[in-house]
Amino acid sequence: MNRNRPHAFKQTQLRTRVRLTSGSVLLIVVLMILGGMYLAIGANVAGAGRQVMLLETRRAELQRSNAEFTAKLADETTIDKLWERASALGFRPATPDDIEYLVIDGYIPPAPFVAPRPLTSYFNRQGALSPAYTETMVDWAERWLGIGN
Amino acid sequence: MITDRSTRKRVILVAVVMTAYAVALNYQLVRVQFGPYVPVFAARSQVMGSRIEKIAPARGLIFDRDGQPLAISSSMYYIEVETRQVTDGSKEAIALVVSKMLDIPFEDLYGQLTKDWVALGQYRIRLTRPTVDQERWPITIDQTVADVLNNFLADSEAPDMSGLSLEPTSRRIYPSGSMAGHVLGFVNQEGKGFFGVEGYYDDWLSGKSITIERATIPIEARLQPDPPAGVNLVLTIDMEMQQAAEMALEKAIKASKAESGEVIVMDPKTGEILAMAVWPLLDPNSYESWLVDDEEEPVITPAVAGTYEPGSTFKILTMAAAFDNGVLAPEDEYIDTGEIEVGGVKINNWDGGAWGPQTMLGCMQHSLNVCLAYVASEKLGTSTFYSYLNSFGIGHLTGIDLAGEVAGNLRTQRHPEWTEADLGTNSFGQGLSVTQIQLITAVSAIANDGIMVQPHIVREVVGPQGVYWPKTTVLGRPIKAETAHKMTEMMAQSVETEGRLSIVDGYRMAGKSGTAQIPTEFGYDQRWTIASFIGWGPVDDPRFVVLVRMDKPQSSPWGSVVAAPVFQEVAERLVVLMGIPPSAVEPDQASEK
Numbered sequence: 001m002n003r004n005r006p007h008a009f010k011q012t013q014l015r016t017r018v019r020l021t022s023g024s025v026l027l028i029v030v031l032m033i034l035g036g037m038y039l040a041i042g043a044n045v046a047g048a049g050r051q052v053m054l055l056e057t058r059r060a061e062l063q064r065s066n067a068e069f070t071a072k073l074a075d076e077t078t079i080d081k082l083w084e085r086a087s088a089l090g091f092r093p094a095t096p097d098d099i100e101y102l103v104i105d106g107y108i109p110p111a112p113f114v115a116p117r118p119l120t121s122y123f124n125r126q127g128a129l130s131p132a133y134t135e136t137m138v139d140w141a142e143r144w145l146g147i148g149n
Numbered sequence: 150m151i152t153d154r155s156t157r158k159r160v161i162l163v164a165v166v167m168t169a170y171a172v173a174l175n176y177q178l179v180r181v182q183f184g185p186y187v188p189v190f191a192a193r194s195q196v197m198g199s200r201i202e203k204i205a206p207a208r209g210l211i212f213d214r215d216g217q218p219l220a221i222s223s224s225m226y227y228i229e230v231e232t233r234q235v236t237d238g239s240k241e242a243i244a245l246v247v248s249k250m251l252d253i254p255f256e257d258l259y260g261q262l263t264k265d266w267v268a269l270g271q272y273r274i275r276l277t278r279p280t281v282d283q284e285r286w287p288i289t290i291d292q293t294v295a296d297v298l299n300n301f302l303a304d305s306e307a308p309d310m311s312g313l314s315l316e317p318t319s320r321r322i323y324p325s326g327s328m329a330g331h332v333l334g335f336v337n338q339e340g341k342g343f344f345g346v347e348g349y350y351d352d353w354l355s356g357k358s359i360t361i362e363r364a365t366i367p368i369e370a371r372l373q374p375d376p377p378a379g380v381n382l383v384l385t386i387d388m389e390m391q392q393a394a395e396m397a398l399e400k401a402i403k404a405s406k407a408e409s410g411e412v413i414v415m416d417p418k419t420g421e422i423l424a425m426a427v428w429p430l431l432d433p434n435s436y437e438s439w440l441v442d443d444e445e446e447p448v449i450t451p452a453v454a455g456t457y458e459p460g461s462t463f464k465i466l467t468m469a470a471a472f473d474n475g476v477l478a479p480e481d482e483y484i485d486t487g488e489i490e491v492g493g494v495k496i497n498n499w500d501g502g503a504w505g506p507q508t509m510l511g512c513m514q515h516s517l518n519v520c521l522a523y524v525a526s527e528k529l530g531t532s533t534f535y536s537y538l539n540s541f542g543i544g545h546l547t548g549i550d551l552a553g554e555v556a557g558n559l560r561t562q563r564h565p566e567w568t569e570a571d572l573g574t575n576s577f578g579q580g581l582s583v584t585q586i587q588l589i590t591a592v593s594a595i596a597n598d599g600i601m602v603q604p605h606i607v608r609e610v611v612g613p614q615g616v617y618w619p620k621t622t623v624l625g626r627p628i629k630a631e632t633a634h635k636m637t638e639m640m641a642q643s644v645e646t647e648g649r650l651s652i653v654d655g656y657r658m659a660g661k662s663g664t665a666q667i668p669t670e671f672g673y674d675q676r677w678t679i680a681s682f683i684g685w686g687p688v689d690d691p692r693f694v695v696l697v698r699m700d701k702p703q704s705s706p707w708g709s710v711v712a713a714p715v716f717q718e719v720a721e722r723l724v725v726l727m728g729i730p731p732s733a734v735e736p737d738q739a740s741e742k
Contacts, residue, residue, distance in 0.1 A: 049368035056373065063207070064224040064317060068292050074218040074324035079388045094725050096655055101730035113216040115611040118209060118356075118378030 063119070199364045206356035208319060209379035211333065211346060213388045214608055220333055220347065220433075223322050226295045226315040228276045228288050232266040235312030242308035246301060250294060253278050275316070290315075321347075323433045329391050330431035331450045332384070332422075332606060334552060337436075344449040346382065346606060347433075348552030353610070354379045383609035385421035390414055393722035394426035398697075401715045402428045405702035407680075412719060413452055413585055413696045417593035417685065419621050420602035422549075423693065424719075425452055454553035456582035457698070460665025461499075461516045461708070462683045463578025465640065466591055467525055468513060470537035473599075473632040476528040479509045479639050489519045491526045492569025499664065510639055513661065514647045518577040525576030526569075534572060535561040540627035541591035542601065547624070549586055549604045557583040578665060589696040590624070592683050595637060596659075596691035598630040641688045651684055651713035653720045655731030659691075660684025660716060662708035667701075677701040682712035686720060687732050693723050 075081075181190050211220035228247060235243070244258035258276060266274055277285040290298070295315050301307045321336040334345025342351035356379035363373065394412040402410050407428075414424040431439060431449060439449055448455045471477040487503030489496050498504065498518050504511070512520035525534045538544070544559030559581045560567045574580035586604055594601035603622040610617040628636075640659035644651055651660050663681040666673035680702050685694040697712040697719075705711050723729075 045370045046368050048370035049364075052370055052372055053368065060317070064292070067207070067221065067223045070218065070221055071223045071322050071324065074221055074322075077217065078325045079217070079328065079392045080325065083392070093722065096653075096721065096724055096731060099725060101728075112609075113212065113214065113383060114616060115210065115212050115216070115381040115383050115609060117611055118381060118613055119207065 198366045199362050201360060202363055203358055203360050204373070204376050205319070205340065205358040206376040206378045208321065208336065208340065209354040209356070210381045211354075212381070212383045213329075213386050213391075214383060215387065216383075217388050218324055219329060219384065219386075219388075220336075221322050221324065222319050223292070224295075224317045225289045225291055225320040226317050228290065228298075229314050229316045230262060230274050230276065231312045231314060232272050232274060233312075235262065236309065239309045239311045239313070242310050243313050246298070246308065246310065247276065247288070250297065251278075251288065251290070253288070289318075289320075291320075321433070325388065326434065327430035327432040328388065328395060329386055329425065330433050331427040331452070332386060332425050332551070333433050334449065335431075335433035335436040343436075344454075344552050346384065346551065349550050350380075350382060350607070353612075354382065356380075378613055380610050380612040382607050383611070384606055385416075385423060385608045386425070386606065387423050387726070389726050390424040390723060391426065393726065394424040394719050395430075397715050397718040397722075398426045398428055400718075401697075401699065401711065405680075405699060405704040405711045407699040407702040407711070409451075409701075410697070410699040410715075411452055411585060412698075412715060413589050414719065414723065415589050415593055415604060415694045415696075417596035417691050417694050418602070420590075420593070420604045421608065422604055422606050423723075425606075427451060448553075450551055450553055452585040453547075453549055453551045454555055454584070456555060456557045456584055457679055457700075458581065458665045458668060459578040459583050459588055460663035460679065460681065461518075461578060462588065462592075462661050462663035462681050462696075463581075463583075464513060464516065464521050464576070465595065465636065465661050465683070466538065466541050466543070467521050467529075467534070467576045468509060468639075469595055469628050469632060469636045470534060471509075471524045471528055472635055473537070473628040474529060474533055477509055477524060479635060481509055482506055483509070483512060483520050483523060485512075485517055485519050487519060489522050489526075489573070491522050491573025492571070494570035494573060496522045496573050510642060513639060514643045516577075516662070521576040522573040526572050531562050531569070531572050534576070535559075537627060538575075540625055541594065542587060542624060542627075543581070543583060543591065545587075547584075547586050547590050547604055548622075550606050551586075554586070555584060557581070557587055559583075578663065585696055585698060588683065589694055591627070592685065592696075593694050594625075594627050595633045595640075596685040596694050597633070599626050599628040599633040601625050601627055637685070637688055637691070640684075641686075644684070647709070650709060651682060651716045651720075653686070653717055653724065656686055656720070656724055656729070657688040657732045658684050658686035658716075658720060659688055660686075660713075662713055664706055664708045678706040680706060680708040680711040682708050682716045684716045684720065687724075687729060689732060692727055692729055693720075695719050695723070 180186070208222045210218060210222070213219055230243065240259065240262040244255050244262055247253065248255040248258050257279065261274070261276055266272070276288045278288050280286050298313070298315060302310055302313065319340060321340075323330070323333060323335075332345050334343050334347035334349075336342050336347050340355060342348050342354060347354065357377040359374065359376040361373050363369070394414060398410050398412045401407070410428045412424065412426040413422065415422050427450070468477075472479070484506050485498070485504040487498055487501065496518055499516060504515055504517055504520075507515065507517065507520060509520075509524075511517075512524075529537070538559060539561075544557055544561075546554050546556050548554075559575075560571055562572075571580050590601060590604050593604075601624045603624050605619060605622075607619060610619070637659045640661055641657050644658055644660050651658065651662075661683055663679075663683070665679040665681065667677050667679060668674075677700075679698060679700055681696070681698045683694065683696045685691045695716050697715040699708075699711050699715075702711045724731075
């Protein structure tokens, strides 16, 4: 029995070392998995962020393009240009003598012009993006534990 | 277990080095987080990791009452260069292309590009161009040039222009050019509105800029909030009427060689300004020449910001006050001796003559100063006369929604410099000053059964929350409806007998011409006058009031000769555009369909 004692000590050291090593490896693996997940989520968020930026840029480009078309259309329909084109087609302004007035019972005059609403005001875009992209781990933990807002 | 001594030493050395490294790292972390240089590191982190951006919403649009766009926002671009991306080759290419396209010296551009901006901490620069007064202004290009440059950047075979980028910014465009320019005002390069509607509604039109922090390392997946948008405005201006007014005014200005002039068309029932024509024209697309600080320069939106002595058109108010007060009736007679003394000052008629027995109608037809001075001084009396002028809003702001309105100058008996002579001269529109908008608002009360409404230029405000229609605001009832009808009838008869040049065939119009002297530091100018005419119609149911003013006409000094035809021309177009049948045509006489 006494002869076996040193061996037992050695086995104990080995077991401890194996346990320590496997524990460390496990910890490293867990950390790597967590790190990998973090990186993957980070990459997804960055990708989505990039996509949002591209869409915002595209939206701004389209708005500028629309504004340019509006400007061109407005330029083509100014009173001066319409007057020129009408004159070129042989029209002239009517005088009171040219007009015959009729009484039309029940005539409803056209509704007054209503300007379009400002473009960026149709809806509030805040919150249109999934919270999956903005929720932090602390937010998640709070939600999971039912604390916070 | 390590038994070898040298191995153990090596392990200990590595452990010491690693520990030292870890300690240094942690020390640095603590220093960065809590040390004395926290602000420096924080600022650097801010610069590296995020970008502060100011987002301004697009400025609101302005339309005429039928939806014709009068002011819209488009884009222009600044030419910018990323100093860390630009290469030696691209510097030359950028300078060459931009100098060729925009006719800017190559050396100037190349000099800007070759400066060591990175050493100065500048990572993005905006290219500038020299101005005539040796200043430097950012280069701006329109969409067409921007498209060409973007094509260059996208073309793989085009010269390398890496580092070049175009930064969009807003630009205000007025498609109708100078038409209604004085009504609109303008917006400067910084996006601030001045004068007219742009100035008055600047806060509403421009919306509210917001500042956001956009994270770049890492890029945040977050939609940025939209800044609160500016409102869109619909004006009361009708561009067809505006054009009619501007054409008639321009023709008259050229024919009479007048220095300047204005025409205002107002709906007396609602206070809507239907047209406001001004000469010289102001093109808001190129407003710079109007910014010269010179008292001799014409004012912008003179209908509200400029004052003048109205002369005989003011007699309408004096006579209306007398009728309303019951001290006179149209048929009452006055013997005009050609001279009257009020407060020690002798007043004569415009021709210096004596017109003998005259009814009040005759006084107005012949525009007799003596008669009106008699009415104010001997019939109305000082306090009653000024009380009526006060009720008509003379000397007060009308509150019209155009920037720069002034109140004019009316000295009443409470003013320390007032003398009784003022009563006599004020009665026929001398010795006081008004704005055109004041006068047309006051006269509108006569055209609107004695009810004076506030003039306004915006008909509809469309904002994020919905549509708002400003209501008609009654400023007061200076005279009774009966008096208003009496005055209208009287002024219609006056036009029919004496104002041939203002008659519109088929329609009964009321009106009065005016020829005012121009006050100077040394008394009244002996050469120049302000010729004017104010008229309204049709008499049975007035739909418009038109005020015409011509400054320093050379062909004739008289309002009845120079300004009345402008009223006639404008009124002829107005009855057509407003669909007003001739006075003789009753509804049951019109063809049935």
